[in-house]
Amino acid sequence: MEILAMDIGKTKTFAVLVDENGNILAEAVSGPSGAWLEERVILKNISEATGGCLSKSGLGLDELDLVSISWSDLDTKEDWQKAWKIAEKIGLRKEKTIVEHDAVAAYYAVTWGEPGVAVVAGTGSIAFGMNKQGERMRSGGWGWxxxxxxxxxxxxxxxxxxxxxxxxxxxxxxxxxxxxxxxxxxxxxxxxxxxxxxxxxxxxxxxxxxxxxxxxxxxxxxxxxxxxxxxxxxxxxxxxxxxxx
Amino acid sequence: MEILAMDIGKTKTFAVLVDENGNILAEAVSGPSGAWLEERVILKNISEATGGCLSKSGLGLDELDLVSISWSDLDTKEDWQKAWKIAEKIGLRKEKTIVEHDAVAAYYAVTWGEPGVAVVAGTGSIAFGMNKQGERMRSGGWGWxxxxxxxxxxxxxxxxxxxxxxxxxxxxxxxxxxxxxxxxxxxxxxxxxxxxxxxxxxxxxxxxxxxxxxxxxxxxxxxxxxxxxxxxxxxxxxxxxxxxx
The missing domain is CATH 3.30.420.40 (ATPase, nucleotide binding domain)
Known part of the structure; x- marks a missing residue:
């Protein structure tokens, strides 16, 4: 099973190809692709990071089992529409793609999906949580x-x-x-x-x-x-x- | 008696020529000349405002009895040195020129030099005060x-x-x-x-x-x-x- 995981941020776009055990098969880094940037910039950088991982591993986009994206600045309906439009243009298939706000990805990284709250406090800060019913909530993260x-x-x-x-x-x-x-x-x-x-x-x-x-x-x-x-x-x-x- | 009063700010440079009774003889406005801007920009804008007032009144720089300048962003020793260097380049004579931080000018405008405290609260805020001994103090005004x-x-x-x-x-x-x-x-x-x-x-x-x-x-x-x-x-x-x- 091949999974392409991407951390799309304001400073860089990081893509990593892993197997189901988390073994790293390939890595690639490109420029920033935060959801607020221009579509052509995002398209270029995501394509570059994705392409980098694929060429290193010799795999085609269709051979990936899952693409999981942690996306920075994904807030409004407009941001989500833009994100899915870009995913489509790159050739990602909706049923094999997960797109989430980066706070959600951070949450899953520490809780593995169990109910709880995760706080990210680096240059900025945000908290994200989920209850047993799967209801989500975020707090903070309103920028500097x-x-x-x-x-x-x-x-x-x-x-x-x-x-x-x-x-x-x-x-x-x-x-x-x-x-x-x-x-x-x-x-x-x-x-x-x-x-x-x-x-x-x-x-x-x-x-x-x-x-x-x-x-x-x-x-x-x-x-x-x-x-x-x-x-x-x-x-x-x-x-x-x-x-x- | 002819006095050239100037309000040098981050958005514009305003010069006004007044007599000893405060009657306005001429006015001129030019671009910003705050102390942090480039010397050539400050020189250009102050010269333009000064020149505007002089040409409207038909007076020469040497005929002015006093030039009083209220200057924005005048904080460090370096700012003061820069301000006096510019004043000299324009041809202002030190003994006939008063240069002050704009908070001091605001203070004089309301207290007429009597001991007290003046607070300016617009887009930004600053307080300036003086005691009977003429000792000065400022508080606030550290920018947004x-x-x-x-x-x-x-x-x-x-x-x-x-x-x-x-x-x-x-x-x-x-x-x-x-x-x-x-x-x-x-x-x-x-x-x-x-x-x-x-x-x-x-x-x-x-x-x-x-x-x-x-x-x-x-x-x-x-x-x-x-x-x-x-x-x-x-x-x-x-x-x-x-x-x-």
Whole structure:
């Protein structure tokens, strides 16, 4: 039995050909194919990843028993219609294809389909769960501007905010100020503004990296950092509780 | 006595020539000249606004008694050096020129230099104050990503977050959901994601407009909206208190 599994994301498209025991037969990577991108970009990258796996294994598309796709940014009806249209154009047969939002795939990866809740907290955050009746629910996952509470990005922004509050007297002192100055290689505090708005802007992954500094400061007993991490935990717990109830 | 007053911002450069009684003798507008822009852009736009005022009034630069500049994004030492270098290139004489951060200009506009605190809360927010000894202090004004608490942008993001929390069960119901669906002309809730990330992104002013919807909902007694506005007030009060103490 040959299964083509694909992780379609905002940064890359990853395809892997496995057998029924999970043995990897072939792998291929191409550019991003998140559901919000242009159809021609998605088509190109998915075809490239799929084709890569097939050519390495010497199999044809028709010989695959199953194609399972974990797709990023698959939210609205329009996204789903677009996804199936693309699947059809590539030549995937509906009855042999599974398409899911990437949070669902993450859920299956940890629960193997048993009732439960899975939380993904990386650069962004989202929780997904299912009950015994197979009813699904998601919580969080609203992206860096509207939500993603408890994610590394969220922690990074909280850290920047804590430093600003500390510098202008609204908040308590924090070791994060010196750590960020060192991280950004700056001497003047206000230069943080320029680093954030001129260099990191539009790059949530870069802001998410600041979470590592918060982690380090918290281990060194910085109260402000400990509070940020504890709040992040509470936010993620809230996502789980919203699904569990 | 002839005074050239300039408001140099991120969206435009506004110059006005006034006499000692505040009578307007000439006005001119050009493109943005915020301190973070490229020197050649700033030079071009300031020259254009200055030149516009001078040609309308028939005066030469040397005949001006004072040039007073309120400059946006003037934060670090590097910004100040750049600002004075530009002033010199344009031909402004240091002893007849006043350059200040725009929060300071706003402060003088309301206090006329008397000790006090001024808060600016528009798309962004900042507080600036001075005591009897002339000591200055600013609070807030860290921009939309790091700060700007209590600003229209901040209120807009809080509204989007409240809607996401309401939709996935983490937060209480709010009239903002229906109002935002109407505002964005969408039927499906998750389409808000696309509106926010594909259309409003990179445009803080558009997100700030959502504050008007929050205001409307609060007047109609929506509890979530009332809470957001009350928190915005507290944030601005915190900025004032940080300066007052």
């Amino acid at each position: 501007l509207m939500g993603d509470e408890g994610s590394a990005y969220w922690i990074g922004v909280k850290a920047l905010n804590a430093v600003s509050r500390s510098l202008d007297g609204r908040g308590g002192r924090t070791a994060l100020t010196e750590k960020l100055k060192k991280y950004f290689s700056i001497e003047e505090e206000l230069e943080i503004l320029k680093k954030v708005y001129k260099e990191l802007l539009g790059n949530p992954a870069e802001i998410a990296r600041i979470a590592e500094i918060v982690d380090e400061a918290a281990e060194e007993e910085d109260e402000v950092s400990k509070k940020i991490l504890s709040e992040a935990g509470e936010e993620l717990a809230e996502c789980i509780l919203a699904i569990a109830k | 990503l790091m700060g700007d608490e209590g600003s229209a942008y901040w209120i807009g993001v809080k509204a989007l977050n409240a809607v996401s929390r309401s939709l996935d069960g983490r937060g209480g119901r709010t009239a903002l959901t229906e109002k935002l669906k109407k505002y964005f002309s969408i039927e499906e809730e998750l389409e808000i994601l696309k509106k926010v990330y594909k259309e409003l992104l990179g445009n803080p002013a558009e997100i700030a407009r959502i504050a008007e919807i929050v205001d409307e909902a609060a007047e109609e007694e929506d509890e979530v909206s009332k809470k957001i506005l009350s928190e915005a007030g507290e944030e601005l009060a915190e900025c004032i208190l940080a300066i007052a103490k």
